[in-house]
Amino acid sequence: MQRHGITGEEQMMLSRRTILQGAGGLAFAVANFRTHALAQTPSVAQGTEVPPILFVHGNGDYDALWMTALWRMESNGIARDRMMAINFTNPTARADDTVEQANRSSTEDQRRELAAAIAELKRRTGAARVALVGNSRGGNSIRNVIKNGGAGDVSHAVLCGTPNHGVFALDALLGSEFNGRGAFLRGLNEGESEVTPGVAFLTLRSDGMDKYAQPDGRFIGKPGVPTNVTAEGPELKGATNLVLGTIDHRETAYHPRAFREIYKFIAGREPARIAITPEQTVRLGGLVTGVVDGVPTNRPVAGATVEIHHVDRESGERSGDVVHRSTTGADGRWGPATVDPTSPLEIVLTSPDAPITHFYRSPFPRSSDVVHLRAARPFIPADKDAGAVVIMSRPRGYFGLPRDIVLLDGKEPADVHPGVPTDAAATLRLPASEIGRNVVAEFNEERIVARAWPASENRIAVAELTY
Structure with missing residues (x-):
């Protein structure tokens, strides 16, 4: 979530211009829904x-x-064409929900895009109702769409780390x-009751580490x-409220412990397995997105080149020939690329007006068409004397010390703070004399080996964790 610093009015209003802008984004959002068309038919029985x-x-x-x-859902027999993940056009909230802000979204923008996604999933599956699972602000959107006319379309609502009573509750910044x-x-x-009748609600929260x-x-x-x-802020009167232990804000949705509760609540039974069942053939694809005026968006980036290598x-170090090379069109899509499910990967993204980013990834055990790529942040003043910059990134959670084992180049990163997990990235800066050497990034049992690329060539390496 972003920090918010603009005092606002108590009433939430939408101008005609805002409504028209949001309507223009709906077509892109609906077109961007994915249902894992690249993947194989699961071997287990479909539920x-x-x-x-x-x-x-x-x-x-x-x-x-x-x-x-x-x-994990696929590994438990949930058919891929019965699942969807929305990609909000402008995913970052406004500082003041009532005031237009470029490349950011209001609660109404989010509600309309989510309502369109629900309608699309119902159309594709023929189902009368769907289950919704949201992390953080996504839970706000779920509650908003259900309360404002969407309850009949939704069977279950799972809210993971959602700030249902606010990140803060103050008389300022209203x-x-x-x-x-x-x-x-x-x-x-x-x-x-804080839930809408007719929909089964589950909240998942941390025990003090969110x-x-x-x-x-x-x-x-x-x-x-x-x-x-x-810590009880994510709970709702009238919902089933579960505490998952010392997991962090994002792990309330993406941790295996969270998966168990999500699956059990929606399916009505324990999952057959928590581990991910590997596939023999893995095909990958995704979307290239970018940052506009410092704000991340999910709008497609055209003219970006994606190159994939298997690495030792x-x-x-790279092994064998280039696995895949493509340039994105207007839709920002890359792939499909067939990769070895046992081999780590280097994915090189050359995106307009951004550093050339060398992503190092653990082996992909299954196919996915949501392997999205966004170039690394621009070089900052702290990088000016560095010969190479290597970033260790954990998108699906934060680094917690001493909760986790977090090592970058054999040391605990100085920019990861102990206590409540708050940091999802750590940075290593190397002198020019060490360009080309390998750098090991370790988070608990996941281990990625990256290589240091010359900053003078506008290159940054990112060891991106999957788990």
């Missing part, structure tokens, strides 16, 4: 009695974060979507200021 499932990502994020959850005293959340929470459910404001840039929110798991 057709389970309702279709639509996954909803959080603030500033994208649908690719649900990749491992989709794999226009923020994340203010528990603001008009948006007060509207969702009014009444004896940085957006903390009593002190230090995680929103206001240390020492009471937020009036506690110990040295990170």
Whole structure:
């Protein structure tokens, strides 16, 4: 989530211009829904009695974060064409929900895109109702669409780490979507019950390790200021509320522990397996997106080149010929690429007006068409003396010390803070004399070997963790 710093009005209003802008984005959002068309038919029996499932990502994020959850669902027999993950056009919330802000979305923008996604999944499957699973801000959108006319289309709503009572509850910043005293959340929470009748609600939360459910404001840039929110903030009156232990904000959705509860709640039974069942043939594809004026968007980037290499798991050096090379068109799509499911990969993204990014990834055990790529951040002043920059990134969770084993080049990164997990990236800067050597990134049992590329050539290496 973003930090919010603009004081707003109590009423949430939409101008005609906002409505028209949002309508223009709907066509792109609907066209961008994916149902894993690249993948093979699962070998296990398909659970057709389970309702279709639509996954909803959080603030500033994208649908690719649900990749491992989709794999686990597939491994339990859920047919790929009965699942979908939405990719919101402009995924980052406005500072003030009532004030237009370029490349950001209002709660109404999100509601309309999600309603369109629900209609599309119902059309594709012929189902009367679908299950919704959302992380963080995605849960806000789920509650909003259900409360405002969508309850008849939804059987289950699973809210993972959603700030249902706000990231803060203050008399300032009342226009923020994340203010528990603001008009948006007060509207969702009014009444004896905080859930909509006819829909089964489940909330999943951390036991004190969610940085957006903390009593002190230090995680929103206001240390020492009471937020009036506690670890219980994600719970809802009238819902089934579960505490998953010391997992972090994102892990409430993407951790195997969360998967078990999501599956059990929707399917009505325990999953047959938590582990991901590998496929013999793996095909990958995805979307190239970018950042506009410092704000991440999920709009497609045309003219980006994607190149894939198999690499040695110990040295990170390329092995064999180029596996795949393509240039994106107007839809921003790359692939499909057939890869060895036992081999780590180097994915090189050359995107307009961005650093050439060398992504190093663990082997992909299953096919996916949500292997989305967004170039690494631009070089910053702290990089000016570096011969090479290597970033260790964990999109589906944060690094927690001492909870986790986090090692970058054999050391705990200095830019990962202990205590409540808040950091999803760590940076290593190397002198020019060490360009070309390998760098090992380790997070618990996942180990990625990257290589250091010359910063002078506008190149950054990213060891991107899958788990």
